[in-house]
Amino acid sequence: MEHLEYKFDGGNTQTDMLKSTVQGVVSSGNLEVLIERKKLNGKCRFIIDTAAEGFAKTWQAVLSRFMENHQPADLQFSINDYAASPDIVSLRLDQAYEALSGGKK
Amino acid sequence: MKFKISQSYLEATARQRIGFIVDKGSFKEIAPPSEKPASPHLDMFNIPKSFGDGVIIGEAEINGRPVSILAQEGKFMGGAFGEVHSARITGLLRRSLNTKPDAVVCLWDSGGVRLQEANAGEIGVTEIMGAIFDLKATGIPVIAAVGGSCGCFGGAGIITGCCDYVIASEEARIGISGPEVIETTMGVDAFDSRDRALVWRTTGGKNRYLFGFVKELVENCPEEFRSAICSAMAKSFKYSLKNLEAMQEHLQERADKFGSMDNTFDIWKEMGFNSPEAIPEMTVAELKSTVQAGGEK
Numbered sequence A: 001m002e003h004l005e006y007k008f009d010g011g012n013t014q015t016d017m018l019k020s021t022v023q024g025v026v027s028s029g030n031l032e033v034l035i036e037r038k039k040l041n042g043k044c045r046f047i048i049d050t051a052a053e054g055f056a057k058t059w060q061a062v063l064s065r066f067m068e069n070h071q072p073a074d075l076q077f078s079i080n081d082y083a084a085s086p087d088i089v090s091l092r093l094d095q096a097y098e099a100l101s102g103g104k105k
Numbered sequence B: 001m002k003f004k005i006s007q008s009y010l011e012a013t014a015r016q017r018i019g020f021i022v023d024k025g026s027f028k029e030i031a032p033p034s035e036k037p038a039s040p041h042l043d044m045f046n047i048p049k050s051f052g053d054g055v056i057i058g059e060a061e062i063n064g065r066p067v068s069i070l071a072q073e074g075k076f077m078g079g080a081f082g083e084v085h086s087a088r089i090t091g092l093l094r095r096s097l098n099t100k101p102d103a104v105v106c107l108w109d110s111g112g113v114r115l116q117e118a119n120a121g122e123i124g125v126t127e128i129m130g131a132i133f134d135l136k137a138t139g140i141p142v143i144a145a146v147g148g149s150c151g152c153f154g155g156a157g158i159i160t161g162c163c164d165y166v167i168a169s170e171e172a173r174i175g176i177s178g179p180e181v182i183e184t185t186m187g188v189d190a191f192d193s194r195d196r197a198l199v200w201r202t203t204g205g206k207n208r209y210l211f212g213f214v215k216e217l218v219e220n221c222p223e224e225f226r227s228a229i230c231s232a233m234a235k236s237f238k239y240s241l242k243n244l245e246a247m248q249e250h251l252q253e254r255a256d257k258f259g260s261m262d263n264t265f266d267i268w269k270e271m272g273f274n275s276p277e278a279i280p281e282m283t284v285a286e287l288k289s290t291v292q293a294g295g296e297k
Helices: A056-070 A088-099 B014-021 B084-101 B115-138 B156-160 B177-184 B195-202 B205-210 B223-235 B241-258 B262-272 B278-280 B284-292
Strands: A002-009 A020-023 A031-038 A043-050 A075-081 B028-030 B054-062 B063-074 B103-108 B142-144 B165-169 B215-219
Touching: A002 B262, A020 A088, A020 B262, A031 A088, A056 A088, A075 B054, A075 B084, A088 B165, B014 B054, B014 B063, B014 B103, B028 B084, B054 B084, B054 B223, B063 B084, B084 B103, B084 B115, B115 B142, B115 B156, B115 B241, B142 B156, B142 B223, B156 B205, B156 B215, B165 B223, B177 B195, B195 B278, B205 B262, B205 B278, B205 B284, B215 B223, B215 B284, B223 B284, B241 B262, B262 B278, B278 B284
Parallel strands: A043 A075, B063 B103, B103 B142, B142 B165, B165 B215
Antiparallel strands: A002 A043, A020 A031, A031 A075, B028 B054, B054 B063
């Protein structure tokens, strides 16, 4: 297991979101993403526990892409990962963000 | 034969299943993932944890009637009973003794005790059984639904047997020792766990229905699970020493009648089905009409 944490500067704070959501299941090649709205001075924090060790750079790349795409702010992401591939991680992040914003862009 | 296109209960997550069963917007989760309840034991095994430890608990309404509901996530560690997992279920059941809902609905999907936390898990299973018996003594019905890929084995099989009413799909397998456990201890001649047809016609929902363990057989369809749960909520369940003794006698008769048979087809034939080999291919509706037409139930 490897514990990773990342912090990103956020974009625009949206207020019409749910307080929190969880998407995905911790099973082989899959992960669960819990997003919570938190006051983080506009930043976004990612707290990751992953079964696949040595992929810190890949996580950095996947999360940067997610931040670029959605420009969220004041969100905390807690991720339990059972060695999902980067595309699955991207998909779950998008899915969780969509659920949090109620499907609105 | 008419099939309605539907979502699959089998493939749904625990959270989706609760969404299928309860009235829209009525679910209030207890100790949700945001409180991050998780197993304290998995770190030392280098295994990822899950918020909620693989079971969702809460309160909701079904057709406007209050229920307590839980759903095990079979895809996380086989839905197994770990310490926190079990404590969450026990907590919901004991809470229901005070809140007195119209029913406690349990969406089981579990291979049994979580081996990494075996002792705590075993104790958890007995605590859940105890809480179920307390609920039964209070007259609050405990309804079990089984339709996940793990089915219910080991402690989960025993717990399911403790519930008042069991609803299952054919896909759901229910038993104590799983097929591979039996093969490992008794040999492949006794039970070939790779023979899927054999595994399903022995442990699957249809056979459990024909033996009377499963009270309502449904297709792998969320709407059918929901309506079966609604019907079960209209029933009342009574227990007495006399009933128990009658059940014991019935089980003895069953053992005498079928005990020497080693093939489900022979058992079904003995039950009164003229063409038992047709049963695995039947839809639920076809099987039920065959049962009504004369096959023993």
